[in-house]
Amino acid sequence: MTPELMNQGAERLEKHKLKQETAVNSGGRAASFSRIHQPGELDLVHGRILYLEDVNVSFDGFKAINHLSLDIGVGELRCIIGPNGAGKTTMMDIITGKTRPDSGQVFFGSTINLLRHNEPEIAQMGIGRKFQKPTVFEQLSVFENLELALKTAKGVGASMRFALNGEQKDRLMEVLQTIHLQNDVLRQAGNLSHGQKQWLEIGMLLMQDPKLLLLDEPVAGMTDQETERTAELFLSLKGKHSLMVVEHDMAFIRQIADVVTVLCDGAVLAQGSFDDVQANERVIEVYLGR
Ligand SMILES: Nc1ncnc2c1ncn2[C@@H]1O[C@H](COP(=O)(O)OP(=O)(O)O)[C@@H](O)[C@H]1O
Ligand SMILES: [Mg+2]
Numbered sequence: 001m002t003p004e005l006m007n008q009g010a011e012r013l014e015k016h017k018l019k020q021e022t023a024v025n026s027g028g029r030a031a032s033f034s035r036i037h038q039p040g041e042l043d044l045v046h047g048r049i050l051y052l053e054d055v056n057v058s059f060d061g062f063k064a065i066n067h068l069s070l071d072i073g074v075g076e077l078r079c080i081i082g083p084n085g086a087g088k089t090t091m092m093d094i095i096t097g098k099t100r101p102d103s104g105q106v107f108f109g110s111t112i113n114l115l116r117h118n119e120p121e122i123a124q125m126g127i128g129r130k131f132q133k134p135t136v137f138e139q140l141s142v143f144e145n146l147e148l149a150l151k152t153a154k155g156v157g158a159s160m161r162f163a164l165n166g167e168q169k170d171r172l173m174e175v176l177q178t179i180h181l182q183n184d185v186l187r188q189a190g191n192l193s194h195g196q197k198q199w200l201e202i203g204m205l206l207m208q209d210p211k212l213l214l215l216d217e218p219v220a221g222m223t224d225q226e227t228e229r230t231a232e233l234f235l236s237l238k239g240k241h242s243l244m245v246v247e248h249d250m251a252f253i254r255q256i257a258d259v260v261t262v263l264c265d266g267a268v269l270a271q272g273s274f275d276d277v278q279a280n281e282r283v284i285e286v287y288l289g290r
Contacts, residue, residue, distance in 0.1 A: 040125075050072040057102055067267055068104070077235070078258070091263070096119060126212065127211070141187060172207065178236065179202060193226070227251070230252070231255040234256050259271060260277045262277055262286075269282055
């Protein structure tokens with residue numbers, strides 16, 4: 001997608017708004033317009049959920065992100081690989097509002113300019129991020145961790161009066177099954193295995209029903225069996241959510257990959273199927289050292 005398309009999206013939004021006003025003025029028939037987008041609402045009409053164009057970031061003169069352009073389709077499971085220092089984590093920092101780029105464009109759907117929002121706003125809009133280290137509440141049970149994730153999302157804070165409604169309970173049960181922890185509901189999170197803690201944290205993100213999930217090295221430190229289960233988990237999330245997965249574990253990537261993007265020196269070096277990327281000479285050169 002190009003900036004032109006983005007501009008067209010913005011223009012369309014303006015037109016819709018005009019139409020909407022006209023409709024209201026002419027007898028409240030706004031409901032007959034099926035696709036009116038409110039400002040700030042996610043617009044996926046172009047089939048792309050995330051769009052980065054010519055993004056640049058320097059740290060003390062060092063170009064960590066160098067004319068990076070990349071986009072992710074709705075419901076896609078995109079794998080990102082690349083050597084250490086390629087800029088993978090920095091790219092996630094930019095998407096989530098943690099780092100401001102020096103230049104470039106970052107859009108969520110066709111109309112939401114992420115560079116105009118801060119970290120909490122971006123999380124609230126439906127971009128969930130999983131850092132490398134699990135950050136669950138060790139003293140709380142699996143159930144309480146998931147419950148807390150929902151409270152935080154609703155901005156309820158630590159209020160004791162918060163009780164899950166039926167729909168939220170259903171959601172919690174569904175998430176427990178998705179992350180394979182239905183038999184560990186009452187266990188203290190601190191007693192879970194490393195892999196289970198990672199799944200619980202993914203579950204906490206899922207409680208907030210993110211549109212886009214960013215996962216940074218999710219299987220690092222997992223056993224082979226845990227890695228296998230995580231691959232199944234991600235494949236089950238694809239379609240319902242869009243995912244961007246950064247990982248070094250090639251067996252894992254091979255198992256889940258559709259499109260693989262190779263980052264190097266802050267830009268896209270190659271992109272394609274796992275086999276294409278693996279056979280790419282520039283990619284081989286980067287991984288084997290020049
Ligand atoms: N806050 C920062 N300040 C200075 N340099 C940084 C900062 N964040 C990242 N870098 C540098 O930017 C480059 C890319 O880092 P990073 O995005 O963590 O790479 P990756 O996740 O692909 O291993 C590295 O050289 C790193 O040292
Ligand atoms: Mg990293």
